[in-house]
Amino acid sequence: MTGGNRGLGHEIARRLVQAGQTVWIEARDAGNGRKAADRLGAGFVQLDMIDDASVDAAVETLRARVGHLDILVNNAGILGEVTAPEDLTADQVRHVYETNVFGLVRVTHAFLPLLRKATAPSVVADHAVRQDDPRRPLQCGGRRPDRDRAPGDGGRPDPLAFRPRT
Ligand SMILES: NC(=O)c1ccc[n+]([C@@H]2O[C@H](COP(=O)([O-])OP(=O)(O)OC[C@H]3O[C@@H](n4cnc5c(N)ncnc54)[C@H](OP(=O)(O)O)[C@@H]3O)[C@@H](O)[C@H]2O)c1
Numbered sequence: 544m545t546g547g548n549r550g551l552g553h554e555i556a557r558r559l560v561q562a563g564q565t566v567w568i569e570a571r572d573a574g575n576g577r578k579a580a581d582r583l584g585a586g587f588v589q590l591d592m593i594d595d596a597s598v599d600a601a602v603e604t605l606r607a608r609v610g611h612l613d614i615l616v617n618n619a620g621i622l623g624e625v626t627a628p629e630d631l632t633a634d635q636v637r638h639v640y641e642t643n644v645f646g647l648v649r650v651t652h653a654f655l656p657l658l659r660k661a662t663a664p665s666v667v668a669d670h671a672v673r674q675d676d677p678r679r680p681l682q683c684g685g686r687r688p689d690r691d692r693a694p695g696d697g698g699r700p701d702p703l704a705f706r707p708r709t
Contacts, residue, residue, distance in 0.1 A: 546619025592646030
């Protein structure tokens with residue numbers, strides 16, 4: 544669960560733990576993250592979506608501790624500043640894209656090897672990434688059965704098909 548230290552991610556994690564699932568949350572701040580994880584009864588990894596090294600380290604921790612990942616919940620994200628158009632700069636928008644778009648792709652890409660080790664892997668997102676809305680900038684989980692095949696599988700649609708859209 545990315546962004547599991549507070550907000551929606553924390554509540555989703557709480558309910559998954561309550562349902563008996565093994566949950567790992569991530570947070571940028573290790574102090575906050577560990578506290579939240581202890582509260583939840585979840586595992587914790589430090590991760591900043593916009594930092595390659597921290598994402599790779601989180602993958603290594605999960606690889607060593609669990610060995611596979613059944614579900615990646617891409618929850619973490621930022622709203623960005625809500626300002627009048629006159630005050631909105633390219634840098635403000637770039638930071639939102641760095642997190643919500645490129646960060647999400649970075650995290651998903653890095654965790655794919657662990658997801659591939661699960662029996663029925665899945666990637667879900669609870670923010671501005673929708674598979675059914677063409678106005679959204681990124682499509683996650685939308686599949687083209689004629690094209691998206693699991694590697695090494697003769698014809699089975701790939702459950703992790705992931706395709707950026709513009
Ligand atoms: N709440 C809503 O009504 C609503 C509506 C539409 C979409 N959403 C989306 O749903 C998701 C959760 O919303 P929320 O209301 O729970 O948001 P929130 O309370 O602001 O929590 C966002 C979470 O994302 C984490 N995060 C932000 N940037 C990160 C980064 N670079 N690397 C790792 N973690 C990062 C935050 O960590 P820190 O504690 O370190 O900041 C926090 O845990 C967000 O993506 C949000 O955009 C929410």
